[in-house]
Amino acid sequence: MFAEWNETKFILVSLPHKYSDWNKYLEDITLSYYNFVKTLAEYVKVVLIHHSSTDISEFKKIKNCEFFCFDTNDTWIRDYGAISTKNAYLDFKFNAWGDKFKSELDNSFNKEFFSKYFKKDLKSVDFILEGGSIDTNEEYLLTTSKCLLNDNRNKKSRYEIEQVLKQNLNIKEVIWLEHGEIKGDDTDCHIDTLARFINKDTIVYSACEDENDINYLELKKMEEELKKLPFKLIALNIPKAKYYEGRRLGCTYVNFVYANDAIIMPSYDDENDEINLNKLQLALPDKKIIALNSLNFVRENGSLHCSCMNIF
Helix, strand or coil: CCCCCCCCCEEEEECCCCCCHHHHHHHHHHHHHHHHHHHHCCCCEEEEEECCCCCCCCHHHCCCEEEEECCCCCCCCCCCCCEECCCCEEEEECCHHHHCCCCHHHHCHHHHHHHHCCCCCEEEEEEECCHHHCEECCCEEEEEHHHHCCCCCCCCCHHHHHHHHHHHHCCCEEEEECCCCCCCCCCCCCHHHCEEEEECCEEEEEECCCCCCCCHHHHHHHHHHHHCCCCEEEEEECCCCCEECCEECCCCCCCCEEECCEEEEEECCCCHHHHHHHHHHHHCCCCEEEEEECCCHHHHCCCCHHHEEEEC
């Protein structure tokens, strides 16, 4: 499996549409996707997946974009897009985070895309796995027990799951985090909301210093787990609580996207936006760190990384 700082061929983005959960604020989220795609396309080719009902006329004005019409259930293509490895493109099964939502269209996307647009061999893997649930430095794989060991996915033991991951992703060791949670996330604790490698020996992670925050205890326990690992650590403190229609939003800065020479980091109209941007910029001086407002994305429990898939 490629670490995400490798050169990306293109990034897949699946646009919201009126038949998805975005329908109630479709205009708001479409504008947010437009700004996201326009920013990405300055640094990497973007392939936009669009529903047959979607008006893509404005998106067609963006340079460095191509289009593929496919009717999806949802937009979170990080979790159903094919995973790139150095030996193959892998099509894992997708069941919408434990059969929480409909997924039959999304689960069939890769076969259609690889046969008609990206004509490369695609290997099917009889195992449920979402791209947002794993992160790698190409030697170690980070994941969470609450997600991969959840009975709503595979009903396999820790050992059995490790064997599937090692055989298919060619990694040396799986690092399981037992703690860590961001309220407002419905993925059963995806790692891409909690902790990510930014190079071979450094992990950035979601942290919380406010003892009154509902996320404080789980993130503090995760921090203690991470401190026991042989990696440098950089804390990205989560923003103060943000709400939409009375519901706590799952805001995290760790859900950033590698776009070759740039990193697009979610921001939330919060004082920690600039602080965390500067932390990432200091840690990765060869990348341009760009903050992009993501408050509309988190209305449906995801952010920027969830909204796209790097193809290597």
